[in-house]
Amino acid sequence: MRKLSQGNEAIFRGALAAGASYYAGYPISPSTEILNVASGWAAEHPEFRFLQAEDEIASANAVIGASLAGAKAFTATSGPGFSLMQEAIGYAQKVGVPSVFVNVQRVGPATGMPTMPGQGDVMQVRYGSTGDYTPIAFYPNGVAESFQIAVEAFNAAEESQSPVVVLSDTFVAHLNEVVDLDELAESLEIVPRALAPLGRHDPGEPRFFAGVLMYEHGPNAGEPATADADEYLRQYYEAKNRHMEVAARHARFEHGWNVDAPVLIVCYGIVSRVAAPLRDEYALFRPIRIHPILGDELRAVADRYEQIVVIEANDGQYADMVELAVHREVKRVPLLGGRISLEAVRDGLERVLGGGPSEPPVPPAPTERAAPSPLGIG
């Protein structure tokens, strides 16, 4: 049935469609609706387990426990909570725990601007935990796509046996659009659970899921491998190759608008919606699978454009990645402080294409009292 649905709600509905049966979370703007919807769902569906944890550290670790026990599990948070989850995300990477982490971004660092949209966690997803790992992450830009991406994230998590991140932002999360989620749910391909749940491993030795490097096979199986670089290399590249292969299967992006225009805009999430009125003047490359970066896909189109401009609600985080991927200079339009508007996009494009700096003009100190700000809940 077509009805008005919200971005956050669509993520939850997508997770359900993908077979999720466990949610753990801690309230934080602007992701809280996912927690609310999950608790309401759990109240009416006892097979769906819900935990309101004491903090995001517990949420993330509960997701790991639930997943190892056999449930498709997920959590949702925003930047500060996502920082607290990084240790657990690293553990899930190391151990290979299929799971989904949703980060609805606001303006940081710290408590920052809790009710304003940002994209400042784009690289926290990539490098936030300790050590080397190859995360898979998606970033939808609307309600229907939030639903589809939630499903795709769960599928990629099962295929790659790793924690997959869904990025969103205050605006995408709180968009209300008329969509038919039931229809979207009809033609889905759902990847089933491959990892045997705890206590159901048959046959062979019981498994020992460890964050520390252990020999998994061979004559030393079951012993620590904490000083063996060879074993590290074997396990690291086995995981990395698996992740890259799965990522390639989910290489979702949008190359469109006026593809013959001289300037290519690279943007993602809400920025791509805000900039859409410029569709006649510019070409668009919108990564949806935002990590690992779509290097081949970007390089395949980059040569057709005189200029590449990355517009994002952070200070050029993804622009650095794009620049590395296409091996040429790209321009940057940072939309900071939650000001994601068509006017700010236009001004920024005009500035950088006219040879000006990336930085927007910094306004002078106010002489009059500003209007009261929304408090927001940290």
Add this chain to the structure above:
Amino acid sequence: MPEAPMAEMAFKKHLKTDLFPTIWCPGCGIGTIMIMLAMVLDEMGLDETNTIIVTGIGCTGRMGSYMKYESVYTLHGRTLPVAEAIKAVRPEMHVIVVAGDGDTASIGGNHLIHSIRRNARVTVLCNNNEIYGLTGGQTGPTTPTGTKTLSSPGGNPNTPINLQAIVRSSPHAVYAKTTVYHQLHMRNVIRDAIEHDGFSLVDITSQCIENNGRRIGFASANEMLSFYRKTYKRAGKGATSLNPFEIGILYPTTDAAASNGHATAAEPERPSALPEQPAGPMTSATASPGAAAASDDTRALRRAESQQRAALMGQLDRETKLRVAKGDLTLAEAFAQAGLEMPESLRTGASAPQAAPAPASAPAVASPDAKEARRAEAQRKLALMQRLPSELKLRVAKREITLEEALGEAGIEPDGSG
């Protein structure tokens, strides 16, 4: 409560003995805890198809790798959220957490209090060695005041965390205290904790000779064990709290006065001034916490009975006690032979009253008044012991000096604030 069988080799099938020797230092207490756990699991008929072990980081955390169980070796301090989620998804499984004091009460302290609040149906075995051993011997959350460690060379200035009070902050949780010396007791309380349908924590005082014991004056692990033997005593019948040097198990209480002012295990009463909550989708899905109370009552009775039995056993001489333990004699027969009288409740097999009086006719037993006075005196001494720095405590325990001398040396007034 049936007595645990003598140590049998059957427990070995629960362990990956091919990976032995373990990484633990010679003299470490963790191996004992692992073997006691394996014995209990064997006795209860549990195995890898119905039990999951979750461990934390630190020396203790390695236990999972030596057990033939599906096991999760979590991040430091994160055992409880992982365990609680496993139990939520697989309620038919027993979930047993094994972690050190640092993991449980310091880095995992926030998870501990909230898993207790939610009455997570898991059992925590806390290897409480009062030190961060794996990193060389730094002050932990349970390190006694005054103890010198690598990170408190002048003596730990802080008061150790009170695990008992934390666990007992919930009217649904079970707290047990035992030591590595008291192996039969340890097995009994581990089993009782696993049987409890709710949160349970077994606080196991254990020796870390290499990175703590030697630094505070013990020459060997054996000396530490013998210190536990001399210092830790079984709690009295029906105890509602444990002194720092008492071992025992505390069940959810139905006595409001003894429950920290908290609601009791019975369904808490809703203040009538509160408006009725609307029915419908906003209603919380949490299960009613009252369900566990009935079975706990029966267990408390059984426990009182076994405590009384133990007290009666204490009146017999060593040889008779052995014969009763082996099953050659019943307790009643032994009492008849010794010319002692048994209370009615045990002779008829009926459940013991909760506060069973001491058998007054037994000649060897002091009058209840005198016993009470002795008990009060012992408690006073224990409280005084607590205030001593650990070196002095040790010397008192070794009987090198008297408590009074130690108090004098530390400048503590026995009845003042010191």
